[in-house]
Each structure stands twice: as C-alpha cells, then as structure tokens.
Amino acid sequence: xxxxxxxVKVCGKExxxxxxxxxxxxxxxxxxxxxxxxxxxxxxxxxxxATVSLLQPGxxxxxxxxxxxxxxxxxxPAEDLAGPSVIQYDAHNTLNVLCLYAVHExxxxxxxxxxxxxxxxxxxxxxxxDDLGDYAAVVVDTVAFQQRVLQVIRSNGFGAVAGLVxxxxxxxxxxxxxxAQALLKKRNDFSHQREYRxxxxxxxxxxxxxxxxVGSLRDIAIGCRTSEVNDLIRNYLHQMKTQxxxx
Numbered sequence: 001x002x003x004x005x006x007x008v009k010v011c012g013k014e015x016x017x018x019x020x021x022x023x024x025x026x027x028x029x030x031x032x033x034x035x036x037x038x039x040x041x042x043x044x045x046x047x048x049x050a051t052v053s054l055l056q057p058g059x060x061x062x063x064x065x066x067x068x069x070x071x072x073x074x075x076x077p078a079e080d081l082a083g084p085s086v087i088q089y090d091a092h093n094t095l096n097v098l099c100l101y102a103v104h105e106x107x108x109x110x111x112x113x114x115x116x117x118x119x120x121x122x123x124x125x126x127x128x129x130d131d132l133g134d135y136a137a138v139v140v141d142t143v144a145f146q147q148r149v150l151q152v153i154r155s156n157g158f159g160a161v162a163g164l165v166x167x168x169x170x171x172x173x174x175x176x177x178x179x180a181q182a183l184l185k186k187r188n189d190f191s192h193q194r195e196y197r198x199x200x201x202x203x204x205x206x207x208x209x210x211x212x213x214v215g216s217l218r219d220i221a222i223g224c225r226t227s228e229v230n231d232l233i234r235n236y237l238h239q240m241k242t243q244x245x246x247x
Contacts (some may be wrong), residue, residue: 002106002164004142005240006233007196008125009100010226012133020137021223023215025149027200029207030183031093042189043131050183053087053176054168060085084170089179095199096210097183098149100139101129102164102196103233110246119246120237124230126192136229140236141220149198152214159201167191 011017019026036045062076062085108119139145146162153160161180167188177185183199202210224232240246 002104004102004104004164004196006103006236007100007139007142007145008103008229009137009139010129010132011135011137014135016133017135017137017223021216021218021221023213023217025098025212025214027096027098027198027210027212029093029209030095030097030199031207032209033097034088034093040128040131042187042192043128046186046190048086048170048187049088050092051086051088051177051185051187052179052182053085054170054173055085055087056172056174057083059174087176089182092183093207094204095183095201096212097200098198098212099193100196101125102194103237104164104194104196106164116241116246120234123194123233123237125226125233128192129226132226134226135223136226137217137221137223138229138232139217139221144220145217148214148217149212152212153198153200156202159203161199162197165190165193165195165197 009017009020011020016026030049033044033046034049035047038045058079063073064076065073103123105119108122109115110119150160150162161183163184165184165186167186167190170187184197186195200210200212222232
C-alpha cells in the first residue's frame with residue numbers, strides 16, 4: 001500500500017477553506033462533475049466520471065435487441081464501430097464525492113538522492129490545480145484524517161469507497177472496472193490532480209450536495225494560499241527525509 005503523506009484541499013473562497021478546517025466537508029454529487037460545463041480542460045468537469053467500461057473500436061461487437069427488429073436483434077460488426085463506447089451507471093450520480101490532492105509515494109523509489117529529488121518534484125502541484133482556487137488547506141496527518149472521516153461515515157450508516165485515484169489512457173485502455181472501483185478511476189488527462197477521493201453512498205435518490213461534519217481539523221491541518229502549497233510540501237518532505245521516513 002502506498003503511503004499518503006499529505007492531502008490538500010483547494011478552495012475558491014477563503015470561507016470554504018475555513019469551513020474545511022472547521023471540519024465541514026462539502027461534497028458535490030458525482031453527477032455534478034459529469035454535467036458541469038466550463039471552458040477549462042481537465043479541471044472540474046468530467047463527463048467520463050466513474051466509467052465502468054471503455055470498449056475500443058475494432059475490439060468488440062455490439063448487439064441491439066428490440067421487438068421491432070427483424071429476428072429481435074441487430075449486431076454491429078467490430079469493424080463498423082467508429083469510436084470507443086463508454087458505459088457508466090446513472091446510480092453513481094447520487095454519490096457524494098470529496099476530492100483532495102495527494103502527496104504520495106506510489107510509483108516512486110528512494111534508492112538514491114536523485115530518486116528522492118525526482119519524488120519531491122513529482123509532488124509539486126501544477127498550475128492546472130492552482131486554477132481550482134486561491135485558498136488551500138494542507139492535511140499533515142492523513143492517517144488521523146482518514147480515520148475521522150471514515151468513522152463519521154460509518155456512524156451515519158453510509159457506504160463509502162476511499163483511496164488514491166488511478167489514471168488510465170483512454171486511447172489504449174480496453175476493458176471494464178469493478179462497479180465500486182470505477183469510482184477511483186479517471187482518464188489520464190486529470191493525472192495532474194493526483195487525487196485522493198472519498199465517494200459516499202447515502203442511499204438517496206436525488207443528486208444533492210452534502211456536508212459531512214467531522215469536527216475541527218485544525219489540529220491536523222493548516223490553512224494557506226494555494227500559491228504557498230509547493231513550498232510547504234517541499235520543506236515538509238525534506239524534514240521527513242532527515243527524520244528517516246524515506247529510509
């Protein structure tokens with residue numbers, strides 16, 4: 001399992017950042033991201049959220065069944081499909097999602113000083129993430145944070161999927177994801193967001209925002225400007241290195 005060292009919540013308003021620090025975790029429904037319209041690319045909107053199956057042309061056939069078709073069905077040959085087919089569950093639209101930037105070690109090695117410096121550079125937030133807002137909260141104890149959030153989720157009787165998001169290449173990937181794990185899969189256009197996600201199932205039928213109250217996070221998180229996050233991350237990681245965290 002890859003260690004997550006820090007989580008960062010980027011906010012458009014200072015009041016939203018402060019609400020996060022006070023433990024009021026605002027979660028939009030997943031359908032919000034599927035339907036959101038914006039000019040920016042790979043920012044907030046993602047109509048491919050929680051893709052369950054991505055099937056490439058030439059690698060599958062499609063059969064349509066209907067009482068109005070001769071013989072009851074019609075099959076489209078693989079060679080006649082012009083583009084990939086995307087399958088999603090509408091039921092995912094009502095799940096509430098908390099999206100966080102994650103500083104983590106997945107895919108990194110620490111066998112040399114150069115390895116460590118490459119790891120540090122990989123954690124730096126890109127300008128595309130800055131576009132999400134000018135204010136940020138940095139969670140410096142991710143284990144305590146995850147425990148608090150999951151404890152409140154369970155005490156409310158909600159279901160949840162939580163973890164680092166995996167990114168795939170939509171031009172080459174062909175196959176399907178487990179229904180739950182699809183919530184932690186995104187196209188690699190979004191890989192700069194290095195996301196850690198909580199997807200909460202409140203067993204509701206409407207797409208509505210939800211605020212999960214988990215108690216003050218000010219003992220395990222700090223507020224800052226988004227422009228200051230990279231310096232904080234760099235300094236923290238070098239301090240951790242001197243403490244032997246990276247072997």
